[in-house]
Every structure is written in structure tokens, then in C-alpha cells.
Amino acid sequence: MTSKDIIRVIIATAILGIVSTAHAADLTTPPSRAPIPAAANRNPWQMRLRALGVITTDSGRVDGLPGSDLSFSDTVVPEFDISYFFTENIAAELILGTTYAKVHGGGSISALGEIGKTWLLPPTLTLQYHFTDLGAFRPYVGAGLNYTLFYNQSGKSARSLDVKNSFGVALQAGFDYMIDDHWGVNVDAKKIFLRPDFDANVGGANVSGKARLDPWLLGAGVTYRF
Template sequence: MKKSLVVLALAAAFSPMLAQAEAGDWVVRARAVNVSPNEDSRLGNKANQGSLGTILSPGAELTVSDKVIPELDISYYITKNIAAELILALGTRHNVSIEDDSAGAVGNQDLGSVNLLPPTLTLQWHFNPDQMIDPYVGAGINYTNMLDKKLRFSSGARAGNSIKIDSDSWGYALQAGVDINLKDGWLINADVKYVTIDTDVKARLGANNTGAWEKIDSLDINPWVVGIGIGKKF
């Protein structure tokens, strides 16, 4: 009897903490996220890179730096378990560099920075929407708008020549995370996403920064996006 009373007391104590999701609910989350590119660069591939490929080391590649940014997302529960989430990260600025070309005529160097705007839409399955701990998985599409995308060789054989990120990107996104539901609709959230982003990189390789734009790389950025934050159900 005493054990039953204890169980009922605990249930009564914790039940107000559960912000149960239902069809038609909206959830707004704010996260701090680390965007960590998992880039794949073919900068040193002489078969594809025109005149630049003749003066680079075979292993030369473009690298893209990590960045911590704020992220806002809005979810709508289509059913109790299925939610659509629109992820609205602010523009994320990354430094771009050449690495592994110490033996080449261009050399290792910083090229500048680019600004990426990557809105993403995912469809999620929530396993325990009526429990305190609610893990979920999701998948969807990403569109990355390449903003402020001009770079420049700062030293070496092509010093002063311009570089540009040539195209925006469509890709897919995979997602996993967990909501910890608290009282009054509040929640704590942890989330990880893998996003595919690919683009072409072009440069003007003529003397005095002249000539046609030549493709110098097919760059896959493909970041891991890991975040933690808070949210509110409405």
C-alpha cells in the first residue's frame, strides 16, 4: 500500500512537467550550434583544374573552418508523432584556406571568408511525444545560398587573382535529437544534423586578374551541425 502511494505521489509530481505534443502544436526552438565542415576538395587534381592544376601539389585542397552560430527553428506537429521542422540558421561565415600545397607554386594560404545561408526543412518522427524524454529522427532538404562569396589568392604564383564560389547548393539533411519536456510547454533540446552542400569554385588566372573564370575545384562542404538549446510549445 505504501509503495503504491509513493508511486502515485511521484506520478503526480512529475506529470505537470510533461509538455505533451499533439497534432496542431507549434514548437519554437533556439539553439547554439557548431557548424563543422566535412569538406572534400579536389583542388590538386591536375586532370580537372586547368592551368592552376599544373602548379599545385597533387594533395592540395581547400579547407573550410568551423563556426558557432545561433539557430532558430519552427516545428509543426502534423500528428502526435510526426513534425515538420523549418531550420532558419543565420548566415554562417567560414574562413577558406589552401592546405597541403607547401611544395607547390601557389602555397598554403588564407583566401578569405564566405558567408552561407542554409535554410533546411526536415520531417521528424518523435518516439515519445507524451514522455519527458522524447528522442526523434528526421530527414529533409537543404538549400544553401552562397552570400559574400568572393575570395582572393593572397600570395604565391597567383597572388591578387580573384576566386569565387560559383553556385548555390541543393542537398539533403539527416537529423537526430532529443527533447526533454518540462512544465508549461518548455523544453530543452539537443540536436545533430548532417547536411550535404556542394559547389564549384572558379578563379581568374590570367595576368593582372584578367581572363575568363576557370573552374579550379568541385568542393563538397557537407557540415555536421551540432547544437543545444531551449524551446517552447504553443
């Protein structure tokens, strides 16, 4: 089983556990549960804490080396986000978290093995539409912009590695299941189109290229609405 398969199993297990918990909570909630407050009385701020699987696309190139390819490690990390609701349907969400990626050579440069490692800080801002006519079940879709900062970079088979900070487009879909007026569970998926340029020094030669990370961010966690 590959690392990608392991991460998918972890995320799927977390999602099934959350959905089961939410369903059980709904069945045991007395009929007299207070309704969700009207929009005019709601606090516009919301926050979430998620476990996040970062699954990258294994693709890239080193300029001037035909058949070169790249692959990247996948990770599971904690992630925090905060949302502001302009209306009950329209919200903006900012996600914050950090992770790392090990860069491996592939194709004609597979002999390089692990080229190096870089940490990523990928703040992402999305504008969302929330569907509010389904009771406690509140799905949403969104789109926005990502700016990823690469830091604490080091080479392994390469003497040095410098991945450039880069903008990317983000697409999003997910849902909250509200257990009461404030607490809920959340499942979320984002696709970020991220293709930074990089420079490296391999065997004394300076090379450059493009890494096609294009990660999926698959998360499950807890929602709190103020």
C-alpha cells in the first residue's frame, strides 16, 4: 500500500466516523431543540479545526533534461480556518496551516532519489456559497486564491534547492453538519492548482525547472459558529 493509499484510508475513516457521530447526535436530539437563530441575530464569525490530508500530483520537470520527472511526498497535518459570513449564504474563508514535501527525481533523473525537502505555508482565501435550506446539513462550494510560501529548504542529492513562492487557484466543496446552534462537524475538499518554479544545484551544475504539485487538501474536523 502506497503513502497516497494510506492517507486516503485515514481520511475516509475520519469522514465515516464524523458522519456516524453526526447521525447519532441527530437521532438523540430531542424535538424541542432550539432552532438555528435568524440571520439578523447570528454572529458572522466561524472557525474550524481539521485533520488535513495533503495529496500532491507527482509531476514536474528539470529544464534541458528530456524525460525528467518529479514526485512529492504526501502528509497529514492539522489545519485551522476562520470564516466571515457576509450573509447566511455568502462567506469568506481563510485557511492556515503548514506542511512539508520531499522532492524525488523520476523518469530520466530517478537515480537522484530524494533531491531535497521544502516546507510550505499555503494561506488560501476562498469565497463560498452555503446552502441553508437543508436543515442541519449545510453544504457549500467555493473558489479563491492561494499564495504558497516555501521555506526551510534543503538539498539531499542536490547541493541546494530553492522553490519559488507561487500563486495558485483554489476550488472547494464541503459541508457542515450542525449539532446545535454553535457546534458542528465538517468535511471539506480543496483542489489547489500550484506549479512553482525552482532552482537547484546538482553535482555542481545549476539547474531549474517547474514542479507540478497541484495538491488535494482533504479535511475532516470540528466547526464552531460564534
